[in-house]
Amino acid sequence: xxxxxxxxxxxxMLASECFGEFREVQFGKYYRDSEELSPITWLVLYEDxxxxxxxxxxxxxxxxxxxxRATVTWEACTLRxxxxxxxxxxxxxxxxxxxxxxxxxxxxxDDAVKYxxxxxxxxxxxxSYAISRGAYxxxxxxxxxxxSSPGRTPTQAxxxxxxxxxxxxxxxxDEGIIGVRPAVRVNRNAFDGAWVFSVKPTHEKARxxxxxxxPLVEQSAPFEVKALYEYFLxxxxxxxxxxxxxxxxxxxxxxxxxxxxxxxxxxxxxxxSAGGKCYVLCVFExxxxxxxxxxxxxxxxxxxxxxxxxxxxxxxxxCEITEGK
Numbered sequence: 214x215x216x217x218x219x220x221x222x223x224x225x226m227l228a229s230e231c232f233g234e235f236r237e238v239q240f241g242k243y244y245r246d247s248e249e250l251s252p253i254t255w256l257v258l259y260e261d262x263x264x265x266x267x268x269x270x271x272x273x274x275x276x277x278x279x280x281x282r283a284t285v286t287w288e289a290c291t292l293r294x295x296x297x298x299x300x301x302x303x304x305x306x307x308x309x310x311x312x313x314x315x316x317x318x319x320x321x322x323d324d325a326v327k328y329x330x331x332x333x334x335x336x337x338x339x340x341s342y343a344i345s346r347g348a349y350x351x352x353x354x355x356x357x358x359x360x361s362s363p364g365r366t367p368t369q370a371x372x373x374x375x376x377x378x379x380x381x382x383x384x385x386x387d388e389g390i391i392g393v394r395p396a397v398r399v400n401r402n403a404f405d406g407a408w409v410f411s412v413k414p415t416h417e418k419a420r421x422x423x424x425x426x427x428p429l430v431e432q433s434a435p436f437e438v439k440a441l442y443e444y445f446l447x448x449x450x451x452x453x454x455x456x457x458x459x460x461x462x463x464x465x466x467x468x469x470x471x472x473x474x475x476x477x478x479x480x481x482x483x484x485x486s487a488g489g490k491c492y493v494l495c496v497f498e499x500x501x502x503x504x505x506x507x508x509x510x511x512x513x514x515x516x517x518x519x520x521x522x523x524x525x526x527x528x529x530x531x532c533e534i535t536e537g538k
Contacts, residue, residue, distance in 0.1 A: 238265075240399065241304040243273050244342040253304060255397075258328040264314055264398045266328070272339040272356050272392025274300075275348035279386040284367035287319070290386065292359065296395055314398040319361040322371050322379060322476060326520055330457070332377035339392050349390040351375040357384075358392040363477060379520060379528075430461040435513045438465035438527075439485040442492040445521050456518045462535060463493050464513045467506055476530070481506065481514065496530035503534055 236257040242250035255267035279290045287293060296317040301310065320328075329335045339348040339356045348356045355375040362371035365383065372380040372391055384391060441463060445452045465483030468491055473480035479500040482491035495514045497503060506512055513536060516529030 237270065238267065240267070240397075241306075241309055243300070243304045244340070245271075245273075246341045250303075258396075260401075262401070264400055266396065266398055268320060268396045269394045270337075272337055272343045272348055272358050272394055274393045275339070275343050275346040275389055275391065276393050277387045277389050278359055278370040278391070282368050282385050282387040285386055286363070287361040287370075290370075292393070293318070293361075296393075300395065312399050314400050317395050317397055319359055319394070320396050322360050322362040325360060325373065326379075330520075331453070332520070335373050335377035336375070337373075337377075337392065337394060343392055347389040348392045349375075356392040357390075358394045428459055430456060430459045432462060435462040435464035437485065438463050438483045438492040442521075442527055445527060449521075460515060460517050461529070462513055462515045463495075463529070464511065465493060466511050467508050470503060470506065470508065471500075479503070481512075481532075482526070483512075483514065486511075491526045493527045493529060495532040496528065497532050502532075506534065 238255050238257060239252040240255055241253045243253050245251040253273065254270040256270050257265055258268055259266040276292050276295055278292050279285045296319075301317055305313070325335060336355050337358055338354055339350060343356070344350065350356050353375075357372050357375050357380060360371045360373065364370045364372075364386075368385055369383055370386050372384060374380045374382075463483065466486055466488065468482040468484040468488060470479075470481045472478060473482070473494060473496065476496055479497045479502070481495045481497070481503055483493045483495060484490055485492065493514075495516055496519075512534060514529065514532050515535045516532030519528040519530045521527045
């Protein structure tokens with residue numbers, strides 16, 4: 214007979230550290246406010262008939278991405294070894310480990326933005342234990358957290374800032390001030406009917422973001438990239454209401470093209486006629502989609518609004534070259 218594991222499920226609107234609407238479960242135990250093990254609270258990012266995708270509600274520890282400052286990938290880093298070694302065996306019983314599909318991991322930038330589309334969804338508090346281990350917090354008590362995506366250089370790793378934005382300050386893989394939010398896929402069959410779920414994504418935006426083409430923004434002409442960027446900076450709430458989950462067309466001058474430093478995918482950086490700063494990063498599926506485009510050329514690009522990286526640029530993904538609105 215299949216084993217049934219005791220987990221707690223509840224539908225909630227989360228408090229200040231995470232403003233998205235997620236279900237929560239308690240699964241496994243880890244250090245939280247003392248040296249005693251306490252239940253780990255997880256957010257259900259996605260669920261289907263076979264499994265659930267979970268990420269910890271809090272940063273549960275502060276561990277370097279890699280023990281030494283070296284060129285390293287997610288597959289080879291010491292943090293991945295720690296998650297599937299010390300953490301796995303400390304946090305989960307052998308029965309609970311059987312319910313976990315494959316391994317413990319970190320979300321990539323793409324997946325984090327897909328399942329937690331708003332900056333506020335990605336804001337996270339560290340536990341007292343994580344703070345005692347070195348997690349740095351801002352004035353609101355929030356912390357940054359690692360992803361599995363590569364950073365801007367081979368000795369850096371991508372992360373989310375304490376404000377929920379994609380981090381743009383250099384943090385090297387051996388730094389110990391960034392928090393850790395493990396993620397797991399849990400096999401639903403192992404629970405032998407102990408839970409009752411609706412078979413759909415927990416977060417409706419997760420389903421919408423997966424849609425290939427978003428609704429087009431009504432616009433009489435392409436948005437000039439600098440003006441759009443400044444609109445987001447000065448009227449951020451209004452801009453998000455207007456453009457979140459939408460597809461829009463922008464016009465700008467090609468500053469650079471090639472794999473970007475955030476997603477590592479074929480991209481074009483757009484600036485204004487003055488040049489010098491990237492205002493919109495346009496991420497494509499294939500480099501061939503812009504093969505005829507030249508640096509310094511003014512072009513129009515259409516893409517899904519993905520995120521704005523504070524002090525850096527707006528990100529549209531996926532994109533296509535277009536003739537205008």
